[in-house]
Amino acid sequence: MGDEGCGSPGKRATGAVFRDGGVTVDVCAQRAVNPRARESQLGQVTHGLKQDSQKPDKEVIDMCWGDPHSAGIKPLSFVRQVLAACLHPELLHSDRLSVDARQRAQRLLGACRGGSVGSYTPVYGLPHVQCSVAEFITRRDGGVACLPENIIISSDPLRLLLFLLAAGEGASRAGVLTPAPVCHTVAVALAEVGVVSVPYPLCEERGWALQANELRGVLQASRGRCDPRALYVANPGDPTGHVQSRDSIEEVIRLAAEERLFLLVNEADQDSVHGEGCEFVSYRKVLSEMGPGFSDTVELASLHSISRGFMGEGGLCSGYMELLNVDPAVAALFPSGLLAGHLPPVLGQLALDVMVKPPRPGDPSHPTYAEEVRSRRETLMGNVRRVQEVLDALPGVSCVPGLGGHYTFPRLHLPRAALEQAESAGVEADLLYCRKLLEQEGVCVRPGCEFGQSEGTHHIRLHVMVPPEVLEEALVRLKRFHLRFMREFS
Amino acid sequence: MGDEGCGSPGKRATGAVFRDGGVTVDVCAQRAVNPRARESQLGQVTHGLKQDSQKPDKEVIDMCWGDPHSAGIKPLSFVRQVLAACLHPELLHSDRLSVDARQRAQRLLGACRGGSVGSYTPVYGLPHVQCSVAEFITRRDGGVACLPENIIISSDPLRLLLFLLAAGEGASRAGVLTPAPVCHTVAVALAEVGVVSVPYPLCEERGWALQANELRGVLQASRGRCDPRALYVANPGDPTGHVQSRDSIEEVIRLAAEERLFLLVNEADQDSVHGEGCEFVSYRKVLSEMGPGFSDTVELASLHSISRGFMGEGGLCSGYMELLNVDPAVAALFPSGLLAGHLPPVLGQLALDVMVKPPRPGDPSHPTYAEEVRSRRETLMGNVRRVQEVLDALPGVSCVPGLGGHYTFPRLHLPRAALEQAESAGVEADLLYCRKLLEQEGVCVRPGCEFGQSEGTHHIRLHVMVPPEVLEEALVRLKRFHLRFMREFS
Structure with missing residues (x-):
């Protein structure tokens, strides 16, 4: 945990060629927030902790990454x-x-x-898997047909799309509207590809609701500074855990149609909706039901992944996107080298096939499979409830109950003295909180400042898809730490 | 085979956002030459062939891709x-x-x-695997120590490096010297990343030798049109199959030192050297033996992959690079998002571990492993000999015997009438030849025009790592076709 690998820069001798290399992205920002990397700042603390013989009882609990297997959740055995x-x-x-x-x-x-998983596949992925995905989507959406040729299998469909959206300089630079808060990896991808991020705030008081009017204002204001081309939505939301209603989705689609925005919809947590009476509705289904004028014009990419949900197979690097209403010229724009560079390994493609086509009732593996999924769902729902219960009882904490996904995103109402200490140390107050939590109690969570929260607010994100006994231990430590922290700064 | 997937552009409805997207690379060029994609032009012909009831006996033999498993070579069972x-x-x-x-x-x-291959790893790869790779390199090079921290595990180390080299506009645009002929995927990677390719000719008459003086001339001439920063070498060569001597390597290193060029050395075929009396010597070993002034200054990246050699596990997408003498600032330049985007799936990383640390004598699996490797080596050597024998007997064909790798690259001396027909059809004569070979005999090989061969010369590249009986059938068809082609145009 917290292991950054041993590719440390200091050990290499000097040279010349790269000295004036042209990487323009913000390296520091990325280094801190890449999903597949260990986070360096916290990582160093973690490493220090592990080395520190004063704290032998502090095995670090990592609730920072959405990496259920590393936390001890078992893979689905059929897969x-x-x-x-x-x-x-x-x-x-x-x-x-x-x-x-x-x-x-x-x-x-x-x-x-x-007949070998060691051979190459077409750049869009194995046709067999494209077909399985299309069948899955059609079934999920009650018969709204999905065509296999609209499915592109990819290890990172978002980045692939952003590469194509990226264009222009200055005021004509491509922009993408992104929710605030948003998963930190989205911001990293935008920065790397050179697309302007245009944040639109979600309303915490209304359960992190997307507010179309607010969004429209942000969109208008962004013109002149960039060329806003796409609207990114995560449903269920990350880190916020909100789940959009059908009405909210319809409102977003109308806005996209009016403003001619490409809809980039991340639906990777679709099987992890856990709010009471809450259900996942796909953008494509709503789009289809809105009929001509929408269903045949609004450009939509819907993203899904095997890293999330009850699969949690991040190490197999696979996912897909479905493209709807996209100009035929676009497919020609997809450079096959770019596609190939984002093509999952064959085993990842096959894992995707199993995800979208699990054992059915009557199949020999179905009882085990169903039981494994049920038990994971129970773990998720039990953990979400338990975290909420503990957080609600803590002073200086408020938490919008999550409805979907694997994260909880409570708000911290920190004492003035804590804010002042953070300011004088030149860090955000929630980062200070997270560092101290890690140093003192060995619990690793992520500060809200990495997600683009509203000015003056502070949050932490906890990954709750961990074994219940791990969660209990983490909550004991978090509670102890939090009460001490609040006392210390009061 | 020839399957392009069903992501055909024509089936998608119209839209707008991407219309003026800014992809500047040459899409057509890439589409034709991507390694992990099926080649589209030939692919369509292949598809047509399979549909064509007139030719039911023509199962297509694909000698186009370096994809041994798809050709029927079995994976190593221990892996x-x-x-x-x-x-x-x-x-x-x-x-x-x-x-x-x-x-x-x-x-x-x-x-x-x-304990799960479904969890994430550090962006440089699993430290355990970095260490295994370092031990392998040290052992291979007779004790010239390799440090684990210099190893970066990557699914595409070349592209990763090119991203960092890429910089500048116009005359200050980064350039990389590349051999001519060179593996088509290198040209694609350069184009995509926006680095200028500066081809230096290999001398076919001297067994595809690298000629340092020639290279120096090309380098000087390139200044003004770009900023040449790196020299790409493949040893063994692809598609040429040449293997560099220690003297030749030393000459290249001297040149790199004088001209302050970064050495990008692709050594992926290191275990497939088959020329009599020929052995693989690594650049890093020669560099180390050249001592101070070289060993501590020349910047070197050495690339290896599990897709090649006797593993042939292209579908697992894994490899590594070792960096030597690279400025410490460079490691800071590696954006972790970029690293993460090129990080192999965990299983690919573990396969790399097995490649560099196979069973040893005395281990229970060693006899089987050794036998499997021996039999693959025998297949390779037998096939290389057999192809040479058949080609040598064909009129209008000359072939420099390959010394390493899995390809043969014979030259075609085509009749004037064939050249004229190609010219009037607006294609290269060797592409015309390949198309007809595929249409008439169902044998798929790659035309030399895709590799940057010398003006006025024509070649084909054959992937020979296929089961011997498949090779025999392919050679029967090739011979029949070639004799007919030469007759037809004489």
């Missing part, structure tokens, strides 16, 4: 059985794997060139 | 056993996997966060 047999086809005869896992592996191998 | 157990740890108790494969899997899982 792993299928992939193991694909890797080593001799296992197609092993009793240790269920019959349907072996049958599925056999079919998937038939879709790979040369 | 797959280890990875299968890592994926599905219940197999750690399965008798179907060898004891040492299970032990290795256990150790590798210990190096993954949460």
Whole structure:
């Protein structure tokens, strides 16, 4: 944990060629917030903690990353059985794997060139998997047909799209409207690709609601400073955990239609909606139901991933996007090198196939699969409830109950003395809080300042998809720390 | 084969946002030459062939891609056993996997966060694997120590480096010297990243030798049109199959030192040297032996991959680079988002570990592993000999015998009438040849025009790492086609 690898710069001798290299992105900003990297500032503290013999009882609990497997959540066994047999086809005869896992592996191998997961695939992904994804979407949306040719399998569809959106200089530079707060990785991707981020605030008081009028104002104001082309939405939201209603989605689609904005919709947490009476509705379904004038014009990319939800297979690097109403010229714009550079490994593509086509009732693996999913859902819902309960009882903390996703994003109402100490140290007060929490109690959470929260507010983000006993220990430490912190600065 | 996926542009409805998108790279050029994609022009022909009921006996033989598994070469079983157990740890108790494969899997899982290949890793790769790679390099080079912190695990280290080299506009635009001919994917990567390619000719008459004086001339001439910063070398060469001698390597290093060029050395085919009396010597070893003035100043990146050699695991997307003498500031320049975007999936990283640390004599799996490698080496050497034999007997063909790698790159001396027909059709004569070969005989090879061959020369590249019986059938068809082609145009 907190391991940054050993590629430390200091050990290399001097040279010349790169000295005036032209990387224009904000390296520091990225270094702090990349999803697949360990976070460096907190990472160093973590490392220090582990080295510190004064604190032998403090095994660090990492609630910073959305990385359920590293926290101890087990992978879904059917997924792993299928992939193991694909890797080593001799296992197609092993009793240790269920019959349907072996049958599925056999079919998937038939879709790979040369029957091997070591061979290459088309740049859009394996056609077999494109078809499985299209069937899944059609089924999920009650029959609103999805065409396989609209599916692009990708390890990072957002970055792929941003590369294509990026264009222009100065006032004509492409802009993307992004919620505030937004997942830090979105901001990083925008910065790297050179697209202007135009934040529109979500309303915390109204459950992190997206407010179309507010958004419209931000959009108008951004013209002149960039060329706003797309609107990014995460539903369920990250880090906010809000889930959009059908009405809210319709409102966003109308706005996109009027303003000719491309809709970039991240729906990666669609299977993790847990709010009572709350359900996931896809943008594409609402779009389709709005009929001509919308359903045939609004450009939409819907993103999904195997890293999230109950799969949690971030290490397999796979996902997809569905494109709707996108100009035919765009497909020609996708450079195949760019596609290839974002193409998941074959095993990741096959894992995606299993995610969208899990065992069905009657299949030998279905009881186990259903039980595993049920138990993970129970863990998630129990954890969300438990975190809320503990946070609600803490002084100086308020928390909008999350409705979906794997994060909780409570607001900290910190004492003036804490704000002053942070200011004199030149850091945001919630970063100060997170550092002290990590140093003193070995609990690693992420400060709200990394997500673009409203000026003057402070938050922390906790990843709650961890085993319940880990959560309990983390909450004990968090509570102890928080009460001490508030006392110290009162 | 020839399957482009179903992401066809024509099926999408119209839209607006991307219309004036700013992708500046040459889309057509890439579309034709991407390594992980199916080649579109030939792909369409292939597809047509498969549909064509007139030619039911023509199963297409693909010798176009360096994709041994798709051609029917089997993966190394130890690699797959280890990875299968890592994926599905219940197999750690399965008798179907060898004891040492299970032990290795256990150790590798210990190096993954949460003991799962589904969790994230540091952006430089798993420290455990960095260390294994460093040990491998040190051992290979007779003790010239490699430090783990100089290893960056990456799915595409070349592109990563090019991103950092890319800078400037007009005459100050970064340039990279590249051999001609060069693997088409290198040209694509340069174009995409916006780096100027400065081709230096290899001498076919001297076995595709790199000629330092020639190179120096090209370098001088390039100044003014770009800022040449790096020299790309592939050893063994692709598509040429030449292997550099120690003297030749030393000459290149001297030149790099004098001209302050960064050395980008692709050594991915290092385990596939097959020329009699020929051996692979690494650039880093020669550099180290040249002593101070060189060993402590010349900037070098050495690239390796699990896609090549006897692994052939292209679908697992993994490789590494070792950086030597690179300015400490460079590591800071590596944006972690960029690193993360090029980070192999965890299973690919573990496959790399197995590649660099295979079973040793005495290990239970060693006999099988050694036999599998021996048999693949025999296949490669037998195929290389056999192709040479057939080509040497064909009129209008000359072929420099390859010494390493998995390709043969014969020259075609085509009749004037063929050149004229190609010219009037507006295509290169070797592309015309390849198309007809595919249409008439269902053999897919790659035309030399994609590799930057010398003006007025024509070649084809054949991937020869295919099962011997497949090769035989391909050679029968190639011979029949070639004789007919030469007759037709004489």
